Amino acid sequence: MQPILEVRNVGKVYGSAPSGVEALRSIDLEVRPQEFLSIVGPSGCGKSTLLKCVAGLEAITSGTIRVRGEDISGPPSQMGIVFQRDLLLDWRTILENVLVISEFRGTRTDELEAKAAELLVRFGLGDFQRRYPWELSGGMRQRAAICRAILDNPELLLMDEPFGALDAMTRDDLNLELARLWQETRKTVVFITHGIQEAVFLSDRVAMMARNPGRIVDIFEIDLPRPRTLKMRDSAEFSAIVHRIRERFADIGAISTE
Numbered sequence: 001m002q003p004i005l006e007v008r009n010v011g012k013v014y015g016s017a018p019s020g021v022e023a024l025r026s027i028d029l030e031v032r033p034q035e036f037l038s039i040v041g042p043s044g045c046g047k048s049t050l051l052k053c054v055a056g057l058e059a060i061t062s063g064t065i066r067v068r069g070e071d072i073s074g075p076p077s078q079m080g081i082v083f084q085r086d087l088l089l090d091w092r093t094i095l096e097n098v099l100v101i102s103e104f105r106g107t108r109t110d111e112l113e114a115k116a117a118e119l120l121v122r123f124g125l126g127d128f129q130r131r132y133p134w135e136l137s138g139g140m141r142q143r144a145a146i147c148r149a150i151l152d153n154p155e156l157l158l159m160d161e162p163f164g165a166l167d168a169m170t171r172d173d174l175n176l177e178l179a180r181l182w183q184e185t186r187k188t189v190v191f192i193t194h195g196i197q198e199a200v201f202l203s204d205r206v207a208m209m210a211r212n213p214g215r216i217v218d219i220f221e222i223d224l225p226r227p228r229t230l231k232m233r234d235s236a237e238f239s240a241i242v243h244r245i246r247e248r249f250a251d252i253g254a255i256s257t258e
């Protein structure tokens with residue numbers, strides 16, 4: 001099966017010698033259709049840079065990035081993106097925020113508006129469509145940002161630490177909702193996180209990065225059954241995978257296991 005995303009020998013240097021920062025070196029990664037792939041790594045290892053390069057928001061210095069076999073040049077329309085900050089516009093209602101990208105793209109229709117309203121209901125925001133972002137909690141805002149990203153039914157959903165700023169309970173809720181969404185839609189997702197548990201819970205594979213320079217050092221297959229439940233996190237299988245990834249981070253000196 002052709003990968004939906006192919007990253008080949010990608011390097012990224014910010015600035016130029018002698019003060020340039022080598023953010024990525026020789027990154028090779030394939031993401032299969034309908035796969036949920038997470039990228040974990042310590043702060044500064046280039047996770048966000050890699051995602052921005054894939055999204056066409058940063059130019060790469062070397063290598064190639066292809067989506068469905070085609071080189072990317074600028075933000076492709078078949079991708080949805082969710083960032084850590086929800087980036088909702090304070091002067092638009094939640095429904096209007098969800099529709100904003102389709103408005104920019106000129107694809108807004110009554111049908112799409114009905115779909116946006118449905119999505120908001122599905123994400124527990126049915127009663128908040130006409131409210132403004134500042135009237136919602138952080139978790140609700142991030143749900144709205146996810147609705148905005150998936151409204152146009154993108155083939156590839158890129159998520160850069162979307163739940164990083166949320167409290168632990170809200171984060172659990174959103175992990176579960178995202179796992180359910182994936183189960184229903186089988187969208188291809190590339191998900192960036194600092195959280196090993198979160199990555200294991202959500203993913204089919206977890207790519208592990210190290211820094212200086214930013215590179216992929218390992219990829220773990222997560223063969224836990226689906227659908228995933230929060231209770232699974234207490235199982236011996238789940239703990240064993242988390243432990244393996246932690247040990248590997250300790251091997252490369254990224255964390256201490258003391």
Ligand SMILES: Nc1ncnc2c1ncn2[C@@H]1O[C@H](COP(=O)(O)OP(=O)(O)OP(=O)(O)O)[C@@H](O)[C@H]1O
Binds near residue numbers: 045048
């Ligand atoms: N616009 C930029 N200009 C110069 N250097 C940058 C820029 N953006 C990132 N960097 C550098 O590139 C490296 C990788 O940064 P990046 O933000 O991609 O890492 P990260 O793994 O996403 O970090 P975090 O988990 O803390 O968000 C770091 O050394 C960072 O300082």
